[in-house]
Amino acid sequence: MPAQATLLSRVRFRLAAIPDAVALASFGAVFLFFALAAENFLTPLSIANILTFASISGIVVVGVAVLMISGEFDLSVGSTFAVASYVFALGLIAEVPPLLCLLAALVVSALLGLLNGLIVTTTGIPSFIATLGTMLAYRGIARAIGGSDFAFYSGEPLLLFRILNAPLDSLNKSFSPAATFRISILWFGLIAVLLAQVLRRTRFGNWVFATGGNRGAALSLGVPVRRVVVANFVLAGLLAGVASVLQFAHRSSVDPLRGEGLELIAVAACVIGGLRLTGGSGSILGACLGMLLLQMLEQGLVLMQIPVQVFQAVAGLILIIAVISNTYLTGEG
Amino acid sequence: MGILSKWLAALALVAMLVAACAPATAEPPGVAPAEETPPEGAATEPAAPIEEPTAAVDPTRSLDLILVQHALCAWDSFWCTVERGITDAADDLGVNVTVLGPDEFDLEQTASLIDQAVAAQPDGIGLTVTDPVLFKEPIERALAAGIPVVGYNAGNGPIADGIDYLTYIGQDEYQGGYLGGLRMVAAGGTQGVCINQQVGHAGLDKRCNGLVDAFTESGLQAEVLAISDDPAESETIIGDYTTANPGADAFLTLGPNGANPFYAWMESAGMGAGDVVHGTFDLSPEITANIESGVTLFGIDQQPYLQGYAAVLMLTMVNRYGIAPALPVTATGPGFVDAGNVGAEPAPDRAVELIMVQHALCAWDAFWCVVQKGIETAAEQLGASVTVLGPDEFDLEQTAALIDQAIAAQPDGIALTVTDPVLFKEPIERALAAGIPVLAYNAGSGPLADGIDYLTYLGQDEYQGGYLGGLRMVEAGGSQGVCINQQVGHAGLDKRCQGFTDAFTESGLSAEVLSISDDPAESQTIIDDYYTANPGTDAFLTLGPNGANPFYAFLEAAGLGPDQVVHGTFDLSPEIVENIKNGTTLFGIDQQPFLQGYGAVLYLTLLLRQNIAPALPVSATGPGFVDLGNVAIVEALAGEYR
Structure with missing residues (x-):
């Protein structure tokens, strides 16, 4: 018995030393399951669907992940997503130069993030509550500026749309059925890698971990905690805006409920990816794996002809298993 | 019970009269006569309305249907396809169908067969309205006996034929x-x-007008x-x-009699595939060969299999669910x-796997439970495997993503709601490019209006709803109409x-539109003011509960009743159903969501197994009229089938 216990704790020690061990393991397990159980899972179209759909939410997820590592929440990203979509869409419909529309959408989303940051840092209201409020408020803004109606862009296809999110057609059409790879996957990869480097290699990255880990200690070490938190809120808002314009460049249409529920998907992806709700630990890679896992789950269940409603149940189960495993590995259990 | 027994009595009497008139030699086989009740003073009762629920409402009960046609497979091979459709539908739906027809072309005998069919008191009669003058009397006898009647293959529809049968099923x-x-x-x-x-020739001229x-x-x-011929x-x-017209490059012929001389001209002029565009009505060995070689773009088939199948299906729908065909044709x-x-052979035993993607689900929107019931009923009856996908809350972006995820599963067909044609265009076109047939139900405007090349849209025909409703109101005595619109534009x-x-204008009467708002009190005042200014108005159409409720309030305040308007x-809403029952409201128009789900599965399955394609860009599931005749069955099945 003692020998076994030491073996177990050695494995536990080893695994804990590999960051994202749980995220990788759960991702691998779900992938293997569908690869074996779901017909047509290992096809270019299925893989492309997973990557393309995950890339939009994924860009939101990495913003939320950085914020969560610094110990804060943002429940308003879905609503910010909708506001930015409408700003972009309505500008294009009004024939404002496309670049200006893009800029406006990004500035507005960054400003909404800034507002979140200022509310949280100046009033001291927990970000969970503060952004619950702005989630409702921003949704109201989206509905108001959109007139509670759809907004379509049906004019000439824009060069900007192609730059932002063109389909990779020569690749897609080499498969049958044609696949759905889009440039947004590259944007997602680029943003994720960039932010992962910032977190790992820069002073700002250290500040983020310090702010989330132990705010008092960080303050006493001279970390500008407030500025870090505000900056991360701006980042989360901005990335929600980036994701929304990429999506609009693909879909050319936005409805008043666009992005609703995205905030919870983002939190779920982060938690499955090994981020702690209390902040101070986790990685961008983990959060991305979490998002890909959720998207894989959705596609896999459709392929197995299982009603999508099961998705929530399974996603919830995986989330709980991931949290328990992470807690166990990090020695807090 | 009083009404019921009187009605039964009337039915029995009519049936006996008919039976007495019919030649005694030819008894239609296989149909048991209904139980008779003593005809106490029933002769003075007016003709009973169709679909009075004599039997308890049972959406799964077996039915006895009789189909009467002017020709038979036994001596005219065209009809073998029709009869195959009839037999397949009878098997799929679990109903008994007897096909009657003369031994040679004989319209007089066909007419007597209709009378003999009425005598058997079946649950429904389908027939070819080959001669609307000759057949009018026997058909009206069937209708008077409370037997639903549909026409198939030959006919022009109830309005053009001047006979009040349900619909004509044909090209x-x-x-x-x-x-x-x-x-x-x-x-x-x-x-x-x-x-x-x-x-x-009226039919041929219509084809040319269309072109x-x-x-x-x-x-x-x-x-x-x-x-000429x-x-x-x-x-x-x-x-x-x-x-004389060297620029002419697109030729439509109206059958082999036009196609054959056209092919002869092409040959003598030294033309071949690609030189001109040629399309034709009907199929023949020559036409088929020319479609295969690329000379002819298409041949137009009236799809006789579907005529037989749909006749049985629609009679079954009326009986079991009170669902009536939406349009006269x-x-x-x-x-x-x-x-x-071209040349595709039917594969009746082919396994069919379908995916439905819709923007809402029964789990969180009760309207969709009726659609779901239609999907499930069709899947079970046809032996198709169907998965229904939808978001957990209204989320069009996720719905669009579900379409792509459905394509990845490579199903045999996809049916979906085209809630947002801009958003859904790309994934739908991907499905089509992957060779997956796609059709739309409940939300959409049809392939032409949506600019997406899917098969058809199953939903309500709004114009026909107003038009056919208008005709009903004129028939009920309306002479000056007003359409109360809560959202002009x-x-x-x-x-x-x-x-x-249009219905009023074509009837030589006048009608106009009255704009109200979504505020009930304000709307009531507007209606009241309008009526004061136009006291001759006696026919009111409202476009939903938001118009009907203020209208009812106006009626009550003005002390008006069904005798005046x-x-x-x-x-439909509880208030509307109540007012249909008490005679205030002539009808409520239902889009028949059951039929949307059922039809989506049926059309895809027929396409995959029988190469039958939906004929029109919009396949109307509504207007479905709910009136005194069927309000009981609709109420009994509300939330499930209706």
Whole structure:
């Protein structure tokens, strides 16, 4: 018995030393399951669907992940997503130069993030509550500026749309059925890698971990905690805006409920990816794996002809298993 | 119970009268006579309304149907396809069907067969309205006996035939020419010719009108060229015409009698595939060969299999669920046979896996439970495997993603709600490019209006709802109509009012639109003011509960009742159902969501197994009229089938 216990704790020690061990393991397990159980899972179209759909939410997820590592929440990203979509869409419909529309959408989303940051840092209201409020408020803004109606862009296809999110057609059409790879996957990869480097290699990255880990200690070490938190809120808002314009460049249409529920998907992806709700630990890679896992789950269940409603149940189960495993590995259990 | 027993008595009496009139030698086989009740004073009762629920409402009960047709498979092979459709439908739906027909073409005997069928008191009669004058009397006898009747293969629909049967199931000639014309324009045709071997024949002229309209709407020209039944003469006429009009490059022939001289002209002029665009009605060995070789773009088939199948299906729907056919003419054709499906053999035992993607689900929106019931009922009856996908809350982006995820599963067919044609266009086109047939239900505007090349849209025809509702109100004594519109400018609602005013205008009466708001009290005042200013108004159409409720308030305040005004409305609500029952409201118009789910599964399955394609861009599931005749069954099945 003692020998076994030491073996177990050695494995536990080893695994804990590999960051994202749980995220990788759960991702691998779900992938293997569908690869074996779901017909047509290992096809270019299925893989492309997973990557393309995950890339939009994924860009939101990495913003939320950085914020969560610094110990804060943002429940308003879905609503910010909708506001930015409408700003972009309505500008294009009004024939404002496309670049200006893009800029406006990004500035507005960054400003909404800034507002979140200022509310949280100046009033001291927990970000969970503060952004619950702005989630409702921003949704109201989206509905108001959109007139509670759809907004379509049906004019000439824009060069900007192609730059932002063109389909990779020569690749897609080499498969049958044609696949759905889009440039947004590259944007997602680029943003994720960039932010992962910032977190790992820069002073700002250290500040983020310090702010989330132990705010008092960080303050006493001279970390500008407030500025870090505000900056991360701006980042989360901005990335929600980036994701929304990429999506609009693909879909050319936005409805008043666009992005609703995205905030919870983002939190779920982060938690499955090994981020702690209390902040101070986790990685961008983990959060991305979490998002890909959720998207894989959705596609896999459709392929197995299982009603999508099961998705929530399974996603919830995986989330709980991931949290328990992470807690166990990090020695807090 | 009083009404019920009187009705039964009337039915029994009529049935006995009919039985007495019919020749005693030919008893229709296989149908048990209904139980009879003593006819106490029943003779003075007016004819009973159709669909009074004599039997308890049982949506799974077995039915006995009789189909009477002017020809049989036994001596005319065309009818073997029709009868195969009939037999397959009977098997799928679990109903008993008897097919009756004369031993040789004999319309008088066919008419007597109708009377004999009535005597058997079946649950429904389907028949070919080959001679509307000769058949009018026996059909009306069936209707008077409370037996639902549909026409198939031959007929013009209840309005044109002047007989009040449910619908005529057959080819829409105008749409054949029109949709064929659009295909020819898409294939590069720039100047059209409709080669008509019998100018003056109503059906053939409609085909040519359709073609000319399609070209004109596309900004191009087309005209009619009259030929004869003499092939050599016709070939010369075509040759002379093309010499005089060298720009003519798109030719529609109306059957083998036009196609054969056309092929002869092509040969003598040294033309082949790709030189001109040619489409034709009907199929023949020559036409099929030319479709295969690429000379002919398409042949238009009336899809006789679907005529037989739909006749049985619609009679079953009326009986089991009180669901009536939406339009006077239910199109089974044009069915286009082109290079993509020519020579395809039916595969009746083929396994069918379908995925439905819809923007809402029964789990969180009760409306969709009725659609779901339709999907499940069809899947079970047809032996198809169906998965229904939808978001957990209204989320069009996720719905669009679900379409792509559904394509990845490579199903045999996809049915979906085209809630947002801009958003859904790309994934739908990907499915089509992957060779997966796609059709729309509940939300959409049809492939032409949506600009997406899916098969058809199953939903309500708003214009026809207003038009047919208007005709009913005129028939009920309405002489001056008003369409009460709570949202003028809304395309769907405006179409309803347009149909309503057209029905009054065509009847030589007048009707106009009254704009109200979503505020009930304000709307009541507007209606009241309008009535004061126009006291001759006696026919009111409301477009939903938001119009009906203020209208009821107005009636009550003004002390008006069904004797002074005729009221019809779109949609159903508890108030509307109550007012249908007490006679205040003539009808409520239902889009029949059960039929949307059922039809989506059925059409895809028929396409995959029998190569039957939906005929029109919009396949109407509504207007479904709910009136005194069927309100009981609708109420009993509300939330499940209705």
